Amino acid sequence: KNFNEYTYNGAKQAAATLGAVDPPVVVPKDSSELVKNIQGFVNQGFDIIVTAGFNNGQATTCVAHANPDIWFIGVDQGPPCVTADGLPDGSFKCAGDAKTLLPKYVAISYQExxxxxxxxxxxxxxxxxxxxxxxxxxxxxxxxxxxxxxxxxxxxxxxxxxxxxxxxxxxxxxxxxxxxxxxxxxxxxxxxxxxxxxxxxxxxxxxxxxxxxxxxxxxxxxxxxxxxxxxxxxxxxxxxxxxxxxKLALAVSTDIANIVAGTQKGGDDHWDAKRDGIGYSPFHDLASKVxxxxxxxxxxxxxxxxxxxxxxxxxxxxxxxxxxx
The missing domain is CATH 3.40.50.2300 (Response regulator)
Structure with missing residues:
Protein backbone atom coordinates (compact mmCIF):
# COMPACT_ATOMS: atom_id res chain seq x y z
CA LYS A 1 0.00 0.00 0.00
CA ASN A 2 0.90 3.70 0.01
CA PHE A 3 3.98 4.79 -1.98
CA ASN A 4 4.87 1.49 -3.64
CA GLU A 5 1.26 0.64 -4.50
CA TYR A 6 0.56 3.95 -6.21
CA THR A 7 3.86 3.75 -8.10
CA TYR A 8 2.83 0.31 -9.32
CA ASN A 9 -0.61 1.65 -10.23
CA GLY A 10 1.11 4.08 -12.59
CA ALA A 11 2.95 1.22 -14.28
CA LYS A 12 -0.30 -0.75 -14.58
CA GLN A 13 -2.14 2.23 -16.05
CA ALA A 14 0.57 2.68 -18.67
CA ALA A 15 0.51 -1.03 -19.52
CA ALA A 16 -3.26 -0.96 -19.94
CA THR A 17 -3.07 2.07 -22.21
CA LEU A 18 -0.43 0.34 -24.31
CA GLY A 19 -2.41 -2.91 -24.46
CA ALA A 20 0.17 -4.81 -22.41
CA VAL A 21 -0.41 -7.19 -19.52
CA ASP A 22 0.01 -6.03 -15.93
CA PRO A 23 3.73 -5.81 -15.13
CA PRO A 24 5.15 -8.14 -12.50
CA VAL A 25 6.18 -6.68 -9.16
CA VAL A 26 8.64 -7.73 -6.49
CA VAL A 27 9.07 -6.30 -2.99
CA PRO A 28 12.52 -6.73 -1.40
CA LYS A 29 12.78 -8.01 2.15
CA ASP A 30 15.61 -5.59 2.84
CA SER A 31 18.30 -3.52 1.10
CA SER A 32 20.43 -6.59 0.38
CA GLU A 33 17.90 -7.66 -2.28
CA LEU A 34 17.63 -4.38 -4.20
CA VAL A 35 20.23 -5.00 -6.91
CA LYS A 36 19.31 -8.68 -7.20
CA ASN A 37 15.64 -7.87 -7.77
CA ILE A 38 16.31 -5.21 -10.41
CA GLN A 39 18.80 -7.47 -12.16
CA GLY A 40 16.17 -10.19 -12.14
CA PHE A 41 13.93 -8.04 -14.35
CA VAL A 42 16.90 -7.34 -16.62
CA ASN A 43 17.50 -11.07 -16.95
CA GLN A 44 13.83 -11.58 -17.87
CA GLY A 45 14.22 -9.22 -20.80
CA PHE A 46 12.13 -6.23 -19.73
CA ASP A 47 13.02 -3.01 -21.51
CA ILE A 48 11.39 -0.62 -19.00
CA ILE A 49 11.97 -1.20 -15.29
CA VAL A 50 10.43 0.94 -12.54
CA THR A 51 11.95 1.12 -9.05
CA ALA A 52 10.35 2.84 -6.08
CA GLY A 53 11.92 4.93 -3.34
CA PHE A 54 15.02 7.02 -2.79
CA ASN A 55 16.65 4.11 -0.93
CA ASN A 56 16.55 2.24 -4.28
CA GLY A 57 18.55 4.96 -6.03
CA GLN A 58 22.02 3.51 -5.66
CA ALA A 59 20.94 0.04 -6.79
CA THR A 60 19.04 1.47 -9.76
CA THR A 61 22.02 3.61 -10.79
CA CYS A 62 24.35 0.60 -10.67
CA VAL A 63 22.08 -1.61 -12.78
CA ALA A 64 21.33 1.24 -15.21
CA HIS A 65 25.05 1.83 -15.67
CA ALA A 66 25.59 -1.85 -16.48
CA ASN A 67 22.61 -1.99 -18.86
CA PRO A 68 22.61 1.18 -20.99
CA ASP A 69 20.06 -0.16 -23.48
CA ILE A 70 17.30 -0.59 -20.90
CA TRP A 71 15.07 2.22 -19.62
CA PHE A 72 14.88 2.67 -15.85
CA ILE A 73 12.40 4.89 -14.01
CA GLY A 74 13.43 5.56 -10.42
CA VAL A 75 10.72 7.20 -8.31
CA ASP A 76 12.00 9.63 -5.66
CA GLN A 77 15.52 9.19 -7.01
CA GLY A 78 16.15 12.54 -8.67
CA PRO A 79 18.31 14.36 -9.19
CA PRO A 80 20.73 11.41 -9.54
CA CYS A 81 24.18 11.97 -8.07
CA VAL A 82 26.86 10.12 -10.04
CA THR A 83 30.62 10.10 -10.48
CA ALA A 84 32.33 11.11 -13.71
CA ASP A 85 32.02 7.43 -14.69
CA GLY A 86 28.26 7.35 -14.15
CA LEU A 87 28.33 5.31 -10.95
CA PRO A 88 26.63 6.17 -7.64
CA ASP A 89 28.57 8.88 -5.81
CA GLY A 90 28.57 8.21 -2.08
CA SER A 91 30.64 11.35 -1.49
CA PHE A 92 27.84 13.45 -3.05
CA LYS A 93 30.28 15.48 -5.15
CA CYS A 94 28.08 14.63 -8.16
CA ALA A 95 30.84 15.25 -10.71
CA GLY A 96 29.04 13.32 -13.46
CA ASP A 97 26.19 14.47 -15.68
CA ALA A 98 23.63 11.71 -15.19
CA LYS A 99 21.48 12.59 -18.18
CA THR A 100 24.53 12.19 -20.43
CA LEU A 101 26.18 9.24 -18.71
CA LEU A 102 22.91 7.36 -18.03
CA PRO A 103 20.60 8.63 -20.80
CA LYS A 104 17.97 5.95 -20.16
CA TYR A 105 17.74 6.43 -16.40
CA VAL A 106 14.77 8.68 -15.58
CA ALA A 107 15.06 9.79 -11.95
CA ILE A 108 11.72 11.20 -10.80
CA SER A 109 11.73 13.87 -8.11
CA TYR A 110 8.98 15.90 -6.48
CA GLN A 111 8.67 19.31 -4.85
CA GLU A 112 7.63 17.87 -1.51
CA LYS A 247 1.02 12.20 -7.97
CA LEU A 248 3.00 8.99 -8.25
CA ALA A 249 0.78 7.16 -10.72
CA LEU A 250 0.61 10.20 -13.01
CA ALA A 251 4.39 10.63 -13.14
CA VAL A 252 5.12 6.95 -13.76
CA SER A 253 2.41 6.42 -16.38
CA THR A 254 3.40 9.64 -18.17
CA ASP A 255 7.08 8.72 -18.32
CA ILE A 256 6.37 5.21 -19.60
CA ALA A 257 4.14 6.65 -22.32
CA ASN A 258 6.87 9.13 -23.25
CA ILE A 259 9.46 6.36 -23.45
CA VAL A 260 7.26 4.41 -25.81
CA ALA A 261 6.64 7.57 -27.86
CA GLY A 262 10.38 8.23 -28.07
CA THR A 263 10.19 11.63 -26.36
CA GLN A 264 11.43 10.87 -22.84
CA LYS A 265 14.82 12.21 -21.72
CA GLY A 266 17.04 10.73 -19.05
CA GLY A 267 18.17 12.52 -15.90
CA ASP A 268 16.10 14.35 -13.31
CA ASP A 269 12.37 14.42 -14.09
CA HIS A 270 10.92 16.95 -11.66
CA TRP A 271 7.22 17.03 -10.76
CA ASP A 272 5.82 20.07 -8.99
CA ALA A 273 2.63 22.12 -8.83
CA LYS A 274 3.15 23.44 -12.35
CA ARG A 275 2.88 19.87 -13.64
CA ASP A 276 0.12 18.96 -11.16
CA GLY A 277 2.66 16.62 -9.61
CA ILE A 278 1.74 17.42 -6.00
CA GLY A 279 -1.44 18.24 -4.11
CA TYR A 280 -3.57 17.57 -1.07
CA SER A 281 -6.20 14.89 -0.52
CA PRO A 282 -9.94 15.40 0.05
CA PHE A 283 -11.15 15.69 3.63
CA HIS A 284 -13.59 12.77 3.20
CA ASP A 285 -15.65 12.09 6.35
CA LEU A 286 -13.88 14.88 8.26
CA ALA A 287 -14.97 17.65 5.90
CA SER A 288 -17.31 19.07 8.55
CA LYS A 289 -14.32 19.62 10.86
CA VAL A 290 -12.56 21.86 8.34
Missing amino acids: DQAGYLAGMLAASVSKSGVIGAIGGITLCGPCIRYIQGYQLGAQSINKDIQLKVAWVTTSDFTKAFNDPVTGKNFGAQFITTNKVDVLFQVAGKTGNGVLDAACDAGIYGIGVDVDQALSYPNAAKCTITSAEK PADLKGKLDAAFAQIKAGSIKTCPDKCGDISTLPK
Missing part, protein backbone atom coordinates in the same frame (compact mmCIF):
# COMPACT_ATOMS: atom_id res chain seq x y z
CA ASP A 113 7.70 21.21 0.26
CA GLN A 114 4.80 22.39 -1.94
CA ALA A 115 2.57 19.51 -0.82
CA GLY A 116 3.78 19.95 2.75
CA TYR A 117 2.86 23.64 2.63
CA LEU A 118 -0.75 22.83 1.81
CA ALA A 119 -0.87 20.21 4.58
CA GLY A 120 0.56 22.76 7.01
CA MET A 121 -2.14 25.27 6.12
CA LEU A 122 -4.77 22.70 7.01
CA ALA A 123 -2.99 21.64 10.21
CA ALA A 124 -2.87 25.20 11.54
CA SER A 125 -6.49 25.76 10.53
CA VAL A 126 -7.87 22.82 12.52
CA SER A 127 -5.47 22.97 15.48
CA LYS A 128 -7.10 24.27 18.64
CA SER A 129 -3.98 24.21 20.81
CA GLY A 130 -1.65 25.93 18.35
CA VAL A 131 0.79 23.00 18.69
CA ILE A 132 1.21 20.68 15.71
CA GLY A 133 3.64 17.87 15.05
CA ALA A 134 5.53 16.00 12.35
CA ILE A 135 7.32 12.67 12.52
CA GLY A 136 9.87 11.82 9.84
CA GLY A 137 11.17 8.34 9.15
CA ILE A 138 14.89 9.03 8.98
CA THR A 139 17.13 12.08 9.10
CA LEU A 140 18.88 10.97 5.89
CA CYS A 141 15.71 11.44 3.82
CA GLY A 142 15.82 14.70 1.86
CA PRO A 143 12.22 14.39 0.64
CA CYS A 144 11.06 13.90 4.25
CA ILE A 145 12.87 17.06 5.34
CA ARG A 146 11.36 19.08 2.49
CA TYR A 147 7.86 17.86 3.32
CA ILE A 148 8.23 19.09 6.90
CA GLN A 149 9.89 22.37 5.89
CA GLY A 150 6.89 23.15 3.68
CA TYR A 151 4.53 22.02 6.44
CA GLN A 152 6.07 24.53 8.81
CA LEU A 153 5.82 27.45 6.37
CA GLY A 154 2.27 26.56 5.39
CA ALA A 155 1.20 26.42 9.03
CA GLN A 156 2.87 29.76 9.73
CA SER A 157 0.97 31.32 6.83
CA ILE A 158 -2.25 30.62 8.76
CA ASN A 159 -0.96 31.21 12.28
CA LYS A 160 2.38 32.98 12.64
CA ASP A 161 2.59 31.82 16.27
CA ILE A 162 2.01 28.13 15.55
CA GLN A 163 4.38 25.76 17.37
CA LEU A 164 5.84 22.84 15.42
CA LYS A 165 7.28 19.80 17.15
CA VAL A 166 9.43 17.45 15.03
CA ALA A 167 10.94 14.04 15.73
CA TRP A 168 12.62 11.32 13.68
CA VAL A 169 12.08 7.61 14.14
CA THR A 170 15.74 6.81 13.42
CA THR A 171 18.99 8.22 12.11
CA SER A 172 20.24 5.08 10.37
CA ASP A 173 17.78 2.17 10.06
CA PHE A 174 15.76 2.36 6.82
CA THR A 175 13.58 -0.63 7.73
CA LYS A 176 12.58 0.93 11.04
CA ALA A 177 12.11 4.29 9.32
CA PHE A 178 9.72 3.19 6.59
CA ASN A 179 8.54 -0.40 7.11
CA ASP A 180 7.77 -0.87 10.81
CA PRO A 181 4.24 0.22 11.81
CA VAL A 182 4.55 -1.26 15.29
CA THR A 183 7.53 0.98 16.02
CA GLY A 184 5.66 3.84 14.37
CA LYS A 185 2.65 3.45 16.64
CA ASN A 186 4.75 3.29 19.80
CA PHE A 187 6.91 6.20 18.70
CA GLY A 188 3.85 8.24 17.73
CA ALA A 189 2.07 7.59 21.02
CA GLN A 190 5.11 8.70 23.03
CA PHE A 191 5.55 11.77 20.81
CA ILE A 192 1.91 12.81 21.30
CA THR A 193 2.10 12.35 25.06
CA THR A 194 5.35 14.32 25.32
CA ASN A 195 4.52 17.17 22.96
CA LYS A 196 0.74 17.57 23.37
CA VAL A 197 0.17 18.12 19.65
CA ASP A 198 -3.36 18.02 18.26
CA VAL A 199 -2.44 17.48 14.59
CA LEU A 200 0.28 15.04 13.50
CA PHE A 201 1.86 14.74 10.03
CA GLN A 202 3.53 11.41 9.29
CA VAL A 203 6.42 11.31 6.80
CA ALA A 204 7.53 7.74 7.40
CA GLY A 205 5.90 5.39 4.89
CA LYS A 206 4.50 2.19 6.38
CA THR A 207 6.06 3.09 9.73
CA GLY A 208 3.92 6.19 9.50
CA ASN A 209 0.78 4.06 9.28
CA GLY A 210 1.48 3.26 12.92
CA VAL A 211 1.91 6.97 13.61
CA LEU A 212 -1.57 7.56 12.16
CA ASP A 213 -2.92 4.76 14.37
CA ALA A 214 -1.43 6.53 17.38
CA ALA A 215 -3.07 9.79 16.31
CA CYS A 216 -6.46 8.10 16.06
CA ASP A 217 -6.01 6.44 19.45
CA ALA A 218 -5.16 9.82 20.98
CA GLY A 219 -8.21 11.48 19.44
CA ILE A 220 -6.22 13.95 17.34
CA TYR A 221 -6.03 14.57 13.61
CA GLY A 222 -3.49 12.77 11.45
CA ILE A 223 -2.10 13.86 8.09
CA GLY A 224 -0.93 11.21 5.65
CA VAL A 225 1.87 11.33 3.12
CA ASP A 226 2.54 10.62 -0.58
CA VAL A 227 -0.96 9.28 -1.37
CA ASP A 228 -4.52 9.71 -0.07
CA GLN A 229 -4.08 7.67 3.09
CA ALA A 230 -7.72 7.85 4.07
CA LEU A 231 -8.14 5.48 1.12
CA SER A 232 -4.83 3.60 1.14
CA TYR A 233 -4.86 3.03 4.91
CA PRO A 234 -8.55 2.88 5.92
CA ASN A 235 -7.65 1.74 9.44
CA ALA A 236 -6.82 5.36 10.23
CA ALA A 237 -9.37 7.03 7.94
CA LYS A 238 -11.42 8.17 10.92
CA CYS A 239 -8.73 10.67 11.93
CA THR A 240 -6.82 11.27 8.66
CA ILE A 241 -8.01 14.73 7.72
CA THR A 242 -5.89 15.02 4.56
CA SER A 243 -2.66 13.79 3.01
CA ALA A 244 0.24 15.62 1.35
CA GLU A 245 0.25 13.97 -2.05
CA LYS A 246 2.75 13.15 -4.75
CA PRO A 291 -13.30 25.62 8.27
CA ALA A 292 -15.74 26.37 5.46
CA ASP A 293 -13.36 28.76 3.71
CA LEU A 294 -10.27 26.55 3.88
CA LYS A 295 -10.69 24.68 0.61
CA GLY A 296 -10.85 28.03 -1.17
CA LYS A 297 -7.68 29.14 0.63
CA LEU A 298 -5.90 25.89 -0.27
CA ASP A 299 -6.89 26.10 -3.92
CA ALA A 300 -5.81 29.74 -4.07
CA ALA A 301 -2.49 28.85 -2.47
CA PHE A 302 -2.02 26.01 -4.95
CA ALA A 303 -2.57 28.45 -7.82
CA GLN A 304 -0.05 30.86 -6.29
CA ILE A 305 2.46 28.04 -5.81
CA LYS A 306 1.99 27.15 -9.48
CA ALA A 307 2.65 30.76 -10.39
CA GLY A 308 5.77 30.85 -8.20
CA SER A 309 4.45 33.59 -5.92
CA ILE A 310 4.54 31.59 -2.66
CA LYS A 311 7.80 30.42 -1.11
CA THR A 312 7.25 26.91 0.22
CA CYS A 313 10.77 26.05 1.39
CA PRO A 314 13.45 28.01 3.27
CA ASP A 315 16.67 29.07 1.57
CA LYS A 316 18.33 25.91 2.91
CA CYS A 317 15.74 23.64 1.32
CA GLY A 318 16.36 20.04 2.34
CA ASP A 319 18.65 21.06 5.24
CA ILE A 320 17.47 19.46 8.47
CA SER A 321 19.12 22.20 10.54
CA THR A 322 16.26 24.55 9.63
CA LEU A 323 13.72 22.41 11.49
CA PRO A 324 12.90 22.40 15.21
CA LYS A 325 14.91 19.87 17.17
